[in-house]
Amino acid sequence: MSRSPQQPPQRSFVGKYADDLGQLISQQIKPVYKAMGIQVPVKSCSLVHVLGYLHQASLVDLAKCLNQSHQLIKQKIPRLLELKIITHSKDPHDKRRTLYQLTDLGRQQAGILKQNPMEQIYQQLSEEVGADIQSVLMAAIEQLQQKDLYTRYNEHNEY
Amino acid sequence: MSRSPQQPPQRSFVGKYADDLGQLISQQIKPVYKAMGIQVPVKSCSLVHVLGYLHQASLVDLAKCLNQSHQLIKQKIPRLLELKIITHSKDPHDKRRTLYQLTDLGRQQAGILKQNPMEQIYQQLSEEVGADIQSVLMAAIEQLQQKDLYTRYNEHNEY
DNA sequence: TATGCAATATATTGCGCAATAGATTGCATA
DNA sequence: TATGCAATCTATTGCGCAATATATTGCATA
Numbered sequence: 001m002s003r004s005p006q007q008p009p010q011r012s013f014v015g016k017y018a019d020d021l022g023q024l025i026s027q028q029i030k031p032v033y034k035a036m037g038i039q040v041p042v043k044s045c046s047l048v049h050v051l052g053y054l055h056q057a058s059l060v061d062l063a064k065c066l067n068q069s070h071q072l073i074k075q076k077i078p079r080l081l082e083l084k085i086i087t088h089s090k091d092p093h094d095k096r097r098t099l100y101q102l103t104d105l106g107r108q109q110a111g112i113l114k115q116n117p118m119e120q121i122y123q124q125l126s127e128e129v130g131a132d133i134q135s136v137l138m139a140a141i142e143q144l145q146q147k148d149l150y151t152r153y154n155e156h157n158e159y
Numbered sequence: 160m161s162r163s164p165q166q167p168p169q170r171s172f173v174g175k176y177a178d179d180l181g182q183l184i185s186q187q188i189k190p191v192y193k194a195m196g197i198q199v200p201v202k203s204c205s206l207v208h209v210l211g212y213l214h215q216a217s218l219v220d221l222a223k224c225l226n227q228s229h230q231l232i233k234q235k236i237p238r239l240l241e242l243k244i245i246t247h248s249k250d251p252h253d254k255r256r257t258l259y260q261l262t263d264l265g266r267q268q269a270g271i272l273k274q275n276p277m278e279q280i281y282q283q284l285s286e287e288v289g290a291d292i293q294s295v296l297m298a299a300i301e302q303l304q305q306k307d308l309y310t311r312y313n314e315h316n317e318y
Numbered sequence: 319t320a321t322g323c324a325a326t327a328t329a330t331t332g333c334g335c336a337a338t339a340g341a342t343t344g345c346a347t348a
Numbered sequence: 349t350a351t352g353c354a355a356t357c358t359a360t361t362g363c364g365c366a367a368t369a370t371a372t373t374g375c376a377t378a
Contacts, residue, residue: 012277015184016205017296018177020226023335024300025174028308035312043364046175060326067179072365074328096326096373118171121311129298131290137176139288141183149187152280153194182365202334219356231335233358238333255343255356 018137029118036117040085040109044076048085051102052110058097085109177296188277195276199244199268203235207244210261211269217256244268 026042033042040048050065051057059077063070077100080086085106091097102110126132185201192201199207209224210216218236222229236259239245244265250256261269285291 012275013205014281014293015181019181021296021300022174022177022181024303031309032312046172116171120315122173125302128302129295131295133299134173136288136290136295137180140292141180143284143287144183150190153191156279
């Protein structure tokens with residue numbers, strides 16, 4: 001049946017490739033983290049990492065640091081409580097806020113992450129692709145936050 | 160409360176930034192696609208695009224072209240059938256296979272995508288970040304498929 | 319003090335993807 | 349023909365995230 005010779009990649013699917021890379025990494029990184037002794041769920045590692053610096057933080061604090069919605073942070077909390085990586089306590093000065101801290105286990109885990117264990121690996125990968133991957137990604141995010149795709153689209157079409 | 164001054168980004172979270180970029184784009188692109196007259200769900204556009212070249216394809220054909228699992232492709236099918244963008248028919252020569260084709264609407268939609276409507280926008284964005292974003296992403300994916308993170312990790316630690 | 323808005327947190331629903339298991343058909347070959 | 353394996357498709361469950369709605373507390377100010 002018309003099996004195709006993998007047609008040429010089109011320049012319209014940057015989003016797809018970004019997703020593909022993110023998912024590829026989150027899969028491949030699981031055994032690596034396991035070998036490193038990291039028990040934190042992969043997608044919660046950045047949360048644990050920032051808590052290592054903040055010591056105490058509310059959902060909104062964490063959301064701002066991680067550039068994510070506070071609702072999303074909230075969804076990760078129950079599992080981290082179960083795993084005894086974080087604890088929570090009420091803010092005595094603001095009854096709306098709940099403060100989260102790392103447990104001893106959490107601090108140990110954050111300590112591993114703080115050593116930047118993937119540094120060399122990503123650096124080598126960056127050399128292979130000819131650009132600093134993380135810098136490119138961060139720059140792209142920043143540029144799109146400053147001027148979104150719809151604005152760019154309109155600018156290209158208003159002449 | 161210990162509100163932090165946005166601590167320095169660490170080099171260990173390439174996966175997170177790839178995810179962030181992918182999600183940012185898939186959000187920002189919705190109004191753009193709408194303005195272009197694209198009715199296909201954002202995450203199914205690449206599927207419709209390749210069907211425009213294949214004309215007829217099974218789940219496995221599509222999965223290979225898109226570098227995704229056939230199960231995932233399958234999950235997108237019902238919605239595309241509802242929207243009357245694709246149709247399906249049994250392969251007369253192989254009763255295991257179901258063949259999918261574009262409808263008239265689907266071909267019209269694929270026609271829009273074929274014009275590479277985001278080309279200029281992504282090119283400008285690439286200039287702003289100082290590297291061809293799509294090339295970097297594709298190269299990173301390819302390198303990781305050839306040698307995964309766990310292998311790289313072990314190579315860094317066996318000396 | 320009472321009113322209204324802001325900040326924070328919680329709950330629910332839906333989408334996209336991964337992972338696994340299971341069913342059917344095709345095909346080679348004993 | 350009968351057996352077993354491969355290819356294809358289907359179904360189910362769980363995770364992560366978005367989007368929206370709702371509730372509670374804090375705070376400014378009329």
